Amino acid sequence: MNAVEGAGIIFGIAAAYLMLTTIVGAWSVKYTKDTNSFMSAKNQMGVYLVGILLVSEFIASASTLGTSQTAFEKGISASWVFISLSLGFLLYGFLLAGKYNETGEYTISGIISKKYGNNARMVVSLIMAYAVTTVNVIAYTAGAVVIASLLGISTTPAVYMIAIMATISVAAGGIRGVGFANIIHFLVKYFALVITAVIAWSLLKERHLSLDSLPALHFSMTGIGLPTIIAWTVGNIGAVFSTQYVIQSISSLNNAKDAKKASIFASIWLLPLGFIGAYIGLAAKVLFPTIKSVQALPEFLKYMNPWLAGIVVSGILAVSFVTSLACNLGATALVMKDFYIPLVKPSEKNQIIAVRALAIFLGLLPIPFALYVPALLKTVFFARALRTSVAVIALFMFYAPRIGTKSGATIGLVLSVVFTTIWFALNNPFGIDNMYIALGTPIVVMFISQIFNKNGRKPVLQTQSRIG
Numbered sequence: 282m283n284a285v286e287g288a289g290i291i292f293g294i295a296a297a298y299l300m301l302t303t304i305v306g307a308w309s310v311k312y313t314k315d316t317n318s319f320m321s322a323k324n325q326m327g328v329y330l331v332g333i334l335l336v337s338e339f340i341a342s343a344s345t346l347g348t349s350q351t352a353f354e355k356g357i358s359a360s361w362v363f364i365s366l367s368l369g370f371l372l373y374g375f376l377l378a379g380k381y382n383e384t385g386e387y388t389i390s391g392i393i394s395k396k397y398g399n400n401a402r403m404v405v406s407l408i409m410a411y412a413v414t415t416v417n418v419i420a421y422t423a424g425a426v427v428i429a430s431l432l433g434i435s436t437t438p439a440v441y442m443i444a445i446m447a448t449i450s451v452a453a454g455g456i457r458g459v460g461f462a463n464i465i466h467f468l469v470k471y472f473a474l475v476i477t478a479v480i481a482w483s484l485l486k487e488r489h490l491s492l493d494s495l496p497a498l499h500f501s502m503t504g505i506g507l508p509t510i511i512a513w514t515v516g517n518i519g520a521v522f523s524t525q526y527v528i529q530s531i532s533s534l535n536n537a538k539d540a541k542k543a544s545i546f547a548s549i550w551l552l553p554l555g556f557i558g559a560y561i562g563l564a565a566k567v568l569f570p571t572i573k574s575v576q577a578l579p580e581f582l583k584y585m586n587p588w589l590a591g592i593v594v595s596g597i598l599a600v601s602f603v604t605s606l607a608c609n610l611g612a613t614a615l616v617m618k619d620f621y622i623p624l625v626k627p628s629e630k631n632q633i634i635a636v637r638a639l640a641i642f643l644g645l646l647p648i649p650f651a652l653y654v655p656a657l658l659k660t661v662f663f664a665r666a667l668r669t670s671v672a673v674i675a676l677f678m679f680y681a682p683r684i685g686t687k688s689g690a691t692i693g694l695v696l697s698v699v700f701t702t703i704w705f706a707l708n709n710p711f712g713i714d715n716m717y718i719a720l721g722t723p724i725v726v727m728f729i730s731q732i733f734n735k736n737g738r739k740p741v742l743q744t745q746s747r748i749g
Contacts, residue, residue, distance in 0.1 A: 287587035292433075294591025295598060298469070302462045302602070303446045308453075328539045330464065332546030334530045337463040337603050339366050339521075339551065340470050345558055346578050346597070352562025353577040356499030358510070359562060363555030365514040367548045369521035374544030377522055379537030380679050387532040389523050389671060390619050396678040397690040404694045405671055406619040409525055410612050412664040414647065417608035419664075421651035424605065428598060440651045447605040448644030451613065452637045459526075459606045466599035473596020474557050476589055477581050481564035484584060490567050499563060512714040519669025519720070522676070525611030605644075613640045663705045666719035670697035673723045689730025693723035 351359035386392045389409055394402030425439035450462050485491065498504050521527060531540045558578075565577040572580055579597075582590045617636050621627070627635055674690050685693075700722050704715040 287590075288433075290587035291591045291594055294588070295594045298595040299442075299446060299598065302465050302599075303449055305450075305462050305465060308461075328534065328542045329546060331530050331534055331539075332543040332550065333464055333467050335370065335527055335543060335547035336550045337467040337470075337607075339517075340467065340554065340603065345470065345474065345554075346575070348555060348558030349562035349565065349578040350574045351505065352499075352559040353566045353574040354562075356495070356501060356504040357556075357559045357563065358502050358504035360555030360559040361502075361505065361510050361513055362517075363551050363558070365510075365517040366521065367552040367555075368514065369518040370544050370548035370551065372518060373521050373527075374541045374548065377675065377679065378531050378540040378544040381528055382531050382534055382537050382540035385532075387529050388614055388618050389525055389528050389675070390615060392528070393671070393674060393678065393690070396682065396687075397674070398687045400691045401674070401687060401694065402619060404691055405674070406615045408667050408671060408694060408698060409523070410615045412667045413525060413608040413611045413615075414643065415664045417605055417612070417643075418647040418650045420604035420608060421647050424598075424602065425651060437652060440648060443602060443605060444645060444648050444651075447602055447609060448641055450606055451609045451644060452640040459610050463603055463606060466603045469592065470596045470599045470603075471554070473593040473599075474554065474561070476585070476593055477561050477578060478557050478564075480581050480585055480589075481561050481568070484568055484581075485564055488568070492563050492567060494567055495563060499566070508712070508714070512716045515720055516665045516669060516716045519672040519716075520665050522672035523668045524607075525614060526607035529610065529614060609640060609644045612643045616643070663701065663715060666701050666705075666716045667698060669716060670694060670701070670719040670723050673720060674727075677723075677727055684731050685727035686730045686734050689727050689734075690723075692730070693726035696726060697722040 348359045348362050351362075381392060384392050384395060386395070388406070390402045390406035393405045421440055421443055424443045425436050428434070428439040428442060429436045451459055492499075503510065531543065534540050534543060561581070562574075562577045565572070565580055569576075569580050582593060585593065613636060617632075617639055621635060621639065622632065625635075671694065674694060677685055677690070697719050701715050701719040704710070704713075704718045709715055
């Protein structure tokens with residue numbers, strides 16, 4: 282088979298894959314007859330299906346291609362990306378998943394408002410909508426670069442491709458459409474990593490090479506540095522605890538017990554991925570020591586037959602789509618519930634029309650930024666830090682309800698955004714990551730508000746029994 286025929290097979294498999302997943306997402310339109318079914322597929326998805334959905338959003342470009350790239354440079358410690366995510370879901374299962382599910386809410390802002398009132402709700406909604414929309418810009422930009430490189434097209438049509446296909450899935454199918462599309466994305470991504478790891482192993486064996494030839498630092502679990510590991514862990518746990526798509530998926534389950542099971546299931550699925558991705562990077566370092574680190578995973582495509590390469594390319598494309606689907610759905614839920622419905626007060630019939638129109642608008646909104654402001658890629662960790670500050674307030678709500686006040690929660694969130702933004706803009710002075718600013722600010726403000734609260738011994742609001 283010549284190179285042209287091989288490239289045609291790879292392109293054909295990838296194109297068919299993109300069309301299939303878009304159709305699957307749009308097919309669920311018949312199940313989304315109202316706003317509730319659009320936002321939360323209650324009784325339509327079981328524990329293990331939701332567990333896969335929880336995993337799918339976090340197997341993104343930065344955490345798959347990025348793990349192999351970092352392993353090429355720093356070694357096996359790159360696996361902490363997924364180890365920390367696995368830990369995040371494990372803690373989420375025991376600490377928050379059940380409690381979130383019992384509130385009956387499908388937005389993080391709605392959950393926070395049960396304790397800290399409407400002002401906190403609005404602040405949380407604005408923070409989260411901004412954070413997920415920013416991440417969506419990043420997803421479009423990063424995804425377009427991958428698609429353009431793999432399919433041999435320019436970046437501009439690639440941005441439109443990923444935006445339009447993702448928007449169709451969300452606007453038509455809602456959470457159910459996103460869910461079933463993401464199941465396919467998840468399976469293909471996982472299979473793609475396993476295929477690449479097997480090819481890497483076979484090449485090492487064929488060439489009589491071994492990972493033992495690498496420096497000892499490449500086998501240290503702290504090779505990337507303890508501060509980085511801590512920052513990753515804090516950021517990933519915070520993201521898991523407060524990501525809108527995660528909460529929407531959890532709200533689709535029947536009870537707190539199922540929510541806990543789904544979270545633990547997600548934790549188990551995530552853990553191996555870090556080591557698989559790291560192995561690919563280590564093998565690339567031995568086999569292709571002179572390539573750029575960013576090519577650590579894509580380099581193995583040259584050594585696959587076109588049918589396997591087509592699956593791996595589809596898996597890399599899947600990585601690009603998953604984050605976009607989750608971000609669009611999350612932003613739509615927040616804007617719809619916290620702004621459009623309270624202000625416009627539409628009928629149920631008009632709500633479903635509006636929610637689809639809003640999903641289209643929010644899905645297309647990032648396009649100009651993804652086309653003309655690629656530097657926003659660096660804001661991914663800033664967006665994650667913002668979500669961490671929201672997670673802190675959620676933990677106070679359930680596990681320290683007598684500490685802090687409603688105004689303290691609101692001010693803490695606002696100051697967290699301000700201080701974290703300034704710290705990020707100053708490029709993390711004194712070597713302190715902005716993640717720690719986002720983590721510490723609401724904690725300090727909540728304790729200060731408690732000290733100055735005249736009724737400090739009383740909870741700021743009588744907590745409903747079902748949210749602890």
